[in-house]
Amino acid sequence: MRGFNATIFAYGQTGSGKTYTMFGPHWDDNFGYQNTLGALGNGSNNFLNDSSKFGIIPKSIDEIFIELQEKINDNPELSFTVYCSFLQIYNEKLYDLFQDKEQSKPLIIREDKYSGIFVEGLSEYVVNSAQDCFVLLKRGEKNRITR
Secondary structure (H helix, E strand, C coil), rough: CCCCCCCCEEEEEECCHHHHHHHHHHHHHHCHHHHHHHCCCCCCCCHCCCCCCCHHHHHHHHHHHHHHHHHHHCCCCCCCCEEEEEEECCEEEEECCCCCCCCCCCEEEEECCCCCCEECCCEEEEEEHHHHHHHHHHCCCCCCCCC
């Protein structure tokens, strides 16, 4: 929020709790397929209204949008654009979890003196809310390689 890029990186042995820590204990229970179709935060599974169910990634996303809204409330002339990407590093290769369901096209990390370090070909989606991010995350999570 102060002009720095950030990365959330989880590394560890299979079954060590990376997904549980990153997404939260109730991600699958309370944010299932039905919610990805637009029922976010409605009905009995009100995942979005109970941040105690959030792991590190949903908490971070929620906090970003809360802070942005506070800044806009303080200065209505401000505007922000938030982008969401989701990649996986698997066997030393990078995969776009939004675009490459079969993990057939590994991506390459590049560096440019103007743009800095970036992943060439990684898709980015403009998001307007935490809910938009959660829908994308659920979509990308289905494409993760797991053992």
